[in-house]
Amino acid sequence: MDPTEHMAAGPRDTENAIVTEDAEPVVIDVRDLVTHYPGNAEPTLKGVNMRIYPNEIVCIMGGSGSGKSTLLRQIMALDRPTSGQVRILGHDLSAIGHRDMHELRKKIGVAFQGGAMFNSMTVGENLKLPLREHAKLAEEQMDIMVRMKLAFVSLDPETALKLPSELSGGMLKRAAMARAIMMDPGLLFCDEPSAGLDPAVSAALDDLILKLRDVMGMTIVVVTHERASAFKIADRIVILDKGKILMSGTLDELRATGPKRVQDLLDGVPEETEVANWI
Template identity: 40%
Template structure:
C-alpha cells in the first residue's frame, strides 16, 4: 500500500470505531503508519491511545471500520494469515509485562517457542544476541525481572519484542518511569535500531523529549479520532486548545530551549 505522499503504508485504519458498553472510545478514526518511520501517538488521558494500539493488535474488538496490517485485514484473515502477520510484529507493553517466574533469557524465548521450531541451543544463542542488541550486559540473561532496574526491564522487554526479527514494534509508554538520562538513552536505542534494522516503530508516549527527539511523525488523538498527524512542525502550528497547550506549554518550551542550546536538530527540521 502506498499513500498520497508515495510512502509505503504498513498499517491502514479506516473508519475505526471502538466502544465499551455505551462509552465510545474511538469513532470513525483514520490512520496510516508508514514503513521505516517512528510514529508517536499522544493525547489526553483516556483519549484511546492504548485502546487503538490493542485494537490494531486484535486484542480489542472494534464495532466498525477496517484495519489492514501489511495489506491484510487481520479481523478477516485466515489462521495462517494471522500467524504470518503476528510473526512480523513485536510488542512492548506498559511496564514491560515480563513473566516474573522466568529469567530474561526465558522471557525472550517465549515468542520463539510459540512461533518457531528451534533447538534449545539455538534459542539460547538467539536470545543472547537480542540481549546484546538492546545494550544489556550478558549476565542479565540469568536474572529475574525482580532483580532488574526499571531501565533494564524496558530493555529486556524490548529484546523480547525483537525476538522474531519483526518489521514493526509497538511501544506502549516505553520511557514511563525512567529517569531523564535513562529515557534519553532508550530513545537513542530506538532510533539506532530503526536505522540499523529498518524497523517501523509505533510509539504511544507522553514523553515530550521522545516526541521532539525521536519521532518522524506524530498523531494526536482526541475527540475519539486523530485530530492531527504529521511532523512536529505541523503540531506546533496546529490551532487546537489541547494541542497548543501540550506543544507550546512550559514543559514543551523547556525541551525546545534545551535542544537549541545543545544545537540538536529535531525531527523533520521542526522548530
Template identity: 45%
Template sequence: MESQAQNSEAVIDIRQVSTRFGDHVVHSGIDLEVRRAEIFAVIGGSGSGKSTLLREMILLQRPNEGSIRVLGVDLQSLGDEEALALRQRWGVMFQHGGLFGSLTVMENVGLPLREHTALGDRLIDEIAASKLAMTGLKPEVGAQYPSELSGGMMKRASLARALALDPELLFLDEPTAGLDPDSAAGVDELVLKLRDLFGLTIVMITHDLDLLWQVADRVAVLADGKVQGVGSMSELSRMDKPAIRQFFDGPRGRAAQQQDRLHAGLPESETIGEPSSKPK
C-alpha cells in the same frame, strides 16, 4: 528530527474506525496511515483512546466499525492461523514489560523462538544473547530474573524479547514511562538506532514530550474520539487546536521544545513558548 522513511508504502492503514463501550464513544471515524520505516507516535490525554487503538492494531481488540490493515493484511477477516502468522511479523513492548517473573531474562527473550520456531535450545540462547546485546544489556543480565532488574533494564529486556523474531514492525507502549531522564534518553537513542539499522517501522504510544521531539517522524493527536492533527512536532506546534496546544504550552511543553533546540545546536528561544524551528 528529519524522517528517514524513504518509502511511502502504508504499513498500517486505518480507515473510519469507530469504537464504543456501551454508550461511550472512544473512536469516531478515525483515519490514520503509518508509512514504512517511520517512527509514528500516537498521543492524547487520558481517555482519548490511544491505548485502545494500539490494542486494535495488535489484534487484542476489534473496533465496532471500520477497517485496519497491517502489513497488507485486513485484521477484520483473519482466521486463527492467519492471525498467528501475522503476529510473528511484529513485536510488542508492553508498558510494564510483560516479562514472566518465573523465567530468567534469557528465557523470556528466547520464549517467542521456542514457541514459533523449531530451533534448538543452544541456537535460541545465542539469538537471545544477541538481542540482549542489541538493546545494550550486558551478558550477565540474561541470568537474572525480572524482579532483579531496574526500570530501564526491564524496558530493554522487554524490547529484546519484542525483537526476538526479527519483526518488520515494532509497537512500543509508553517505552519511557517511569524512567529517570538518563534512562529515558538511552531508550530514545536505542529506538532511533533500531529503526536506522534495520529499517523497522515503529509505532509508539507515549506522553514523553522529549521522546516525541527527539525521535518521532510524525505524531497523531487523539481527542474527543477523533484525530485532531497529524504531523511532525514542529508542524503540530503551529496548530492552534486546544487538544494539540496542551502538548506545547505550559512548563513541560516549553522545556521539551527548548531541549530540542539545544539538541539541534540552536540557541535557546528568547520567547517563552516559541516553537522549535528545527526542520522535521
C-alpha cells in the same frame, strides 16, 4: 496464498508493504475505527482514520483518556473494533484467520508497558519464547541472541538468568523491549517505552529506536506521553484527543499550524477540565 508472503518475512517487510489505490505503500491502514466498550456512555474511539507508512516512526500522543492505548490495542489486534477496519500489511484484522494471524505475528514485535513477562521463567527464557514459537534455531544461537538484545537495551547479560520479579520497573521495561525485537520484526509497537526510566537510559532507548528504523528498516509505532522522547524520535506525531485524531504531522507542522489544543498537548498543558477534576 498468504497475502503477506510476497512482503518478505523480516525487517524488510515494509519495503513491500501493501500498495493502496493512491499508489503509496501502507503498513497500517485504520479506517473509520469506532470502539465502544459496553457500559461506557461514549465510544472511546470515535471514527479514527490513520495510515502508517514503511520505515516511519509514529508517536501517538494524547492526554489521559484520549484513547491512545485503546487505539494501540486495536492495531495490535488485541481488541475487536465496534465498527471500522484495521489493515496491517494487507491483512484485514476483522477477517484474518488463525494461520494468517500466526504468520502476521512473526512480523510484529510488541513491547508492553508493564513487561508482560512470565514470572515462572527467567528473563532469558522469556526472550527466547518468540524464537521457539516462530523459528528453528540452535540453543547456542538463541543464547547469543538473548545476550545481544539485552545489550541493545543496556542490560547486562546476567539479566538473562534472573526472574522478572527480580528486575526493577525500568529493567523490566527494557527487557520487554528486548523481547519485542528478538525476531527483528518489520513492525514494532511500543507502549510507553521510556516512562519511568532515568534520563540516560531513556535517551539510549530513543537512540535504539532510531537505529532499528535506520539499520533494520523497522516501522515503529510508539504510544507515549514523554514529550522529549517523542520530539526526538518521531517522523510523525499523531495527536489523539477524546477519541479522535486532532492532528497528525511532523513536529514542525504541528507547531506551525496546530490549533491551541494541539499546542497545549505538545507543551503538556492540562485542559481546564483536567485541572477541575482535582481542585
